[in-house]
Amino acid sequence: MVDLTIRETSKQTGPAPSSFISPAPGGPFAVAMQDIRDAFHYSPVWLHAGWVEVVWRFRRTRLGPFWHTLGLAVFVIVMGVIWSKVLKQDPVSYFQYVSTSLIIWSLISTLANDGTAILINGQYTVLAMRYPYIAFAFAHVWRSFLLFLHHAVLYAVIMVATFYNPGGALLLAIPGLLLVLANGVWVSLLFGMIGLRRRDFGPAVASGMQLLLFATPIFWQKDLLGAQYAWVSDYNPFYHLLNVVREPMLGRVPTTESWLWACGTLVLGTLATLWLYGRKRDRIVYWY
């Protein structure tokens, strides 16, 4: 009998959380953890939403999401030819370096740039139901990852065309990519909150990421800075995030320093963001 009652209630509850107290009780981290649990309940929603947004954004185009890939390919070829001359680099290896860097950078910059609008775009949902805002960040990271996979086709084509085999080190790209995506969760949630509160933040981040594209070793190798200016890259978290994916994709093992930086930003960023989120969770809707 008892068993039957339990089954009955669990069937009734369904996937969505069915009880809440508002304002959310507990400290900032308790509030944030509760929303993370709710966001997992809603995983069918954001997994579908992230995927379908990729489809919708490119509806009525012939190439679909591969437009980005094509644009990137043209960019990479032009840059590869010109900059390998300017920087006096071996054209083939420079070509591999730039294309891999840009593919990963487009993931990182999408996470940051579009992250500023995730809460603004969620307005209709948030005003119709109690929804964990963290789920918007999950959807965004998932969507960015799907776009990244489209770009990864370009990587595969280039590596095959240049007869380059990155070898076993390539496997390290998986934990590296996971680190980037995990960092993307807190970055997009934090940026999404700031972007909702201060609408100037979106354009500001776009300009900042533009600057970082040139300030981070993407078109040029880090050694070109020389020992005196190496700190510009050493203290750039984006450089290390880039590295933990790029190095394996180019057949090298990332430095311990880069792993530590990537893990460090993940831990510190996540803690700070969850603390802020937990404190402001019940205020967010009033910012719309």
Next chain:
Amino acid sequence: MARIHVEHAWVEFPVAIARSHQSKQAATGGMIDSARGVVTALQDVTFDLREGDRLGLIGHNGAGKSTMLRLLAGCYPPTRGRIHVDGRISTLFNTTPGLSLNGTGRENVLICGLHLGLTRAQIAARMDEIIDFAELGDYIDLPVRIYSSGMLTRLAFAIATSVDPEILLLDEGLATGDAKFAHRAEKRMSELVTRSSILVIASHSEALIANMCTRCVMLEHGRIVAEGSADTLVENYRNAVIEAARADDQHGLRQAYVLANDMAKRGELPPPELEEQGLRYALQLQPDDIAMWQRLGKVITTQGKPLPADIEMRLLIATLQNDPSRADIAGRLDVLIRESDSNIPLKMRDEAKALLRA
């Protein structure tokens, strides 16, 4: 066990208002507190709803009905106080969760259904029924962007009513298109209402509230001003409006006009007391509409009340102008002029004299 418990809940929106902009209280909307920079949309709301409760929210536009529904849905966390909700919620507001204009109707059914807590299998099973109900036909595979607003409303309505919630929150203000659909929507809504264990509905129509609800709350400027059983509250509210209108209170007159109009739109005959006050308001706007004056005279006499001299004179003048041969009316007009009631404006008296001389 579904339950909604609201304890001293406030909803205050932050706004930036220049202090110089302070003016008198607006006719609708929440209280503006420029000093603190907030608009109080809901003020110190407390109530408790349990299984089987059907609560109606009434009040004019901007009284806080929609905000109250969003508070109960968990969209607006109370800025003070607390709210505790147990039970799966489905809402029918002017926004549908997850709705995207870029997707086709079918895709939106899926994504909105997922938001409302349905599984993919459940959505697939209900898909045809939803499409049928929304009367979209082949439009279902076209992007929602090109839908007419009626189509969009029908789709949103069909999706929102396809779930089996424990708690149903409805904003009746949403127009549901043409009369035929409105009728089917009403039927589907009442089916849904019987399946859910708590209902909260916001409406302008007290008759609908009286039909559907067991309890009723009246909001004004974000405050609960009256609370009680649905039919008596509506009755009391109507009487209060009539009372205020009789005392020539502008807000009361307008409210009487709105109430009478609402009833007329639903095909109900407003009680003569209400219609009288509603007509008085309408006549402020259209003072030369003689048909309306005639109706007012009729409504007053059916109540067995004496017709005020000024109204009577106005009607007599109109009739006499129409048909100068009526000696009986001319006689009565003559009597009225002699009685020299102080209510009669001089201008009208002169008009009557001129008419008699002619």
